[in-house]
Amino acid sequence: MPLIDESTIPAEAKSLVSEIGSTPDKSIPLLQEMQRRYGYIPEKLVEAVAKEIGMPLAELYGVATFYSQFRFTPVGKYLIRVCKGTACHVAGTEMLYSVISDELNVDEGETTEDMLFTLTSVACLGCCSLAPVVMINDTVYGKLTTAKIKKILNGYRNEKG
């Protein structure tokens, strides 16, 4: 995902608004599109979009911070989502989480220094019969053990070179 180039912000805000719309009910779709393009919500872009649609910045920011989908810092190439649903919890997801956290040396929401991995947890991915489950970008890995997840992470690391 690209980091936003600040000089393009006014044009970017215009393009978002013309694509999604400017009525108040479009606030969430606008934020979702921002995140789709950049992997996170760039602060300066929220300011520009608020101005563009004539909504107080506090209101748009208030919406953005209310919903857990939105992130305000750039994410790594691979976004790791550890499922913390009930079935996964009972199946030992805490152990998996701490293995990943130790292995990558990052905590919740943090990104590795090489910008390769971001670690987050989600409430439930809905693949309960495959518990414990971890999603990396769009791929879901089920029935995981600590050994399996280490192998998977290594696989992603090696793709890098």
Place this chain on the structure above:
Amino acid sequence: MKKAKLIVGLGSCGIAAGAQDIYDYISSKVEGTSVEMGITSCVGLCHAEPIVDVLTAEERITYGNVDRKFADKLLEALQEGELPRENRILDSEEEKKYLEPQVKIVLKNCGVIDPESIDEYIQTGGYEALKKCLTTMKPEEIIEEIKKSGLRGRGGAGFPTAVKWSFLAASPSKIKYLVCNADEGDPGAFMDRAIMEGDPHAVIEGMVIGSYATGADHGYIYCRAEYPLALKRIKKAISEAEERNFLGENILQSGLSFHLDVKEGAGAFVCGEETALIASIEGKRGMPRLRPPFPAQSGIGGYPTNINNVETWVNVPRIILNGASSFNKYSYGKSFGTKIFALAGKIKRGGLIEVPMGLSIRNIVEEIGGGTTTGLPVKAVQIGGPAGGCIPDSLFDTPIDYDSINATGAIMGSGGLVVMDEKTCMVDVAKYFLSFTQKESCGKCTFCRIGTKRMLEILEKITEGKGEEEDMGKLENLAHHVNKTSLCGLGQLAPNPVLTTLKYFRKEYEAHIFEKRCPAGVCKALITMVVIDDKCTGCMLCKKACPVNAISGERKQVHSIDPDICTRCGICVETCKYDAIEVL
């Protein structure tokens, strides 16, 4: 090669289990032959994914746990004749127990038809109910039929659907909205996802019938963004339905117009609550408000709005097409029809099941589910998600019925049913659910915002071995206040997991507090990992796996774990092939 169609189950969990790879693999092998490929969605047998159906002129055979090697075997068999006997699921006496108690009304198409093809939906009777409504029924007759069926809201609260509809129908407003609540937020629940992935047109048909019955001309499907496949399929279904004029202007030349849009939720559990969901559709922070006015009086943009859950909407075309009696012949007390559950946790045959009202929890756990994966006795089921509660095995004869389940202190909820065995700590489960609701509290009501936080702190204290005698009383007192002073269901029901575990598993709380012991061996501060000398072979696997180097011992010598270094992460227990590490 024999003429056949191979149908691969491509639901989210099937794909996660490798079904997409199997589909691509078989497709590449059968190109140019008489074997045709097809897709369907989740048939509910999640424990047997990936699943491939072989459809020949004579029969349809379902194979489970299909890998590339077995796929090769299937293709060979199609060339030479006899289809393999192994990996057939639902063939053995034991597996038949999975299907026999089930009644598929809502799920009848899931795992059977191709969800991305409107033609397959139509071939199985799809949109016939809508035609019947538009050509032979008046709006009030539809509401009457739904009333007769006894359908109650499947989102959890169980409010009679026909009553809700009649409020909206009675409103003189020119603009009215319908909403399908697909913001399935309960951890451990995936019924709505499976329906939308498996039978999206049924949701649309239900809503169009609803629009005719209530006079609403616009609808929203509010689906969480975490379900990309469900979103893709429902959007495709909407555009196909519009092309065929089952949606849009002047539907089937009847004069009825109904437009449907998809709204993606952004990850807020509280948006499952009606007024919060409406705020979210309006683009605001998803916070609930005081009712009245009810959504039927003032909903989206101030206009009358009716919200039903996915499962409720899909029941509508089934009831209309086959009559109320086909539905309410399944009944227990004041509950009619069927209920879908996502059976998960430590269960042998987990998956998506649909059972008639009145079936007991024991039937579900023991017959349909086949008991636990571990072979250990079942201790409890957690039903109804974070707003629900834990029901102990002594109450497993409780029937599936809104009122009977409420009487235990749990709720029917939307359909999460997580099975727990003796290795599940009930205090930890209560802490887990409370940490979820505490995080998801929108913060509007003081007791929900702060009271759940204080409750969570007490539970953390207990699981860390610092619990005191008065903590249980404090929890009950706080639970009472959180319940009484919260505006919406999230706060009102948040104490349920704590209250039910305190009620049925008080001994476990007492063991944590007085004996500083976790009977299930889960709470880290209260357990120690010990090597069983007789079983340890000195293979050194655990020593290598231990992330903190707490294990010492030479090759072929009995190892030992230093409790001062050990972090109780459990990796050694998972790694040991000889069950030589015990949790005390």
